Amino acid sequence: MKKYIISCDLGGTKCAAGIVEYHADTFDLICKKTCSIELKKTNSLTELIQQIESELNLQFSDADAVCIGAAGQYNGESLIYEGVYPYPMDFAQLAAKQKWPPFAVIHDYSLILCATFTDYMNQSENIKRLNSSNMNKYGRRVALGVGTGLGMKDGALFPNGEFWLGQNEAGHIGITLPPTAPLEKKQLHLELMKFLQHHHSSVTFEKILSGPGIVNLYEFFYPDREKIQPEQVGAAMREGKAMELNHAFAWYMGLFVSTIQLCFMPDGGVWITGGVALHHMDIFDGEHFYSGINASPAYADQRSRYPLGIMSNQNHAILGGGYYASKRLM
16 A cells, blocks of 8 residues: 655755655665755745646645654744744644644654665765765664754664664763874964864864864965855865865865764764765765774774665655654554
């Protein structure tokens, strides 16, 4: 029997949505159709939902379940993310008014983690592996997102298909200085920390490993250049016009991965995605990324056996929402 799930990935600037076809007899999940709506082109949550329904040609009320992964915190009535969303996200009220099927509003990175429980992970075109280590199917794993913010979710799959999701805000960890960093790296690190402290009330990994973060790095390394937006910084990185920035970003990305490995010891793997990561895949190929990982030498042999990769197919969040709905809402 086929069921139809509407799965949404709601960020601060846009909402991606899709129809996931769920085969209850085989547990297969198939992404049938997707769309992406910019929030600035809508004036209310009602209008956003209407545009999604128009693009997908399916009413929310006609679906069998709805799963929404969103940035911010959902209090059971509304989604709270102060200063980010352009209008109130009163999901409970709208769902009651429009007679939605069972629905859930969950942490956006929960969608990505749930995607790792599906056959998505068995298809080589969806994953860029950064090592050859085998994945423990029922081991603890981490989904790591580098985009407008720095997000993370850990969890584990159980043999019956159910799962456990952790609670964490790893992007807000203070930037660490590993004990074996070379002297020149320590000096650069201290100068960068002083610069960030001058401009921000808190200095966290998100201040350098995100869209706004690469702007901070750009202004640190090139103070005499004109200030530019994250998209322009990204273009400069890809065009080879900001190599110092590229190397620092790669090193701190490796350092953050090693921090996550030490915190969670995830034998189910660390799986990276997000707009910034996917637009700069080359940073994961160079020596600076691995130098950052190896700058924290503790348990290096054990950590090297944990799989590491990039989730490159952008439908993973939609499929993850379908998986969540199939287990928790049906």
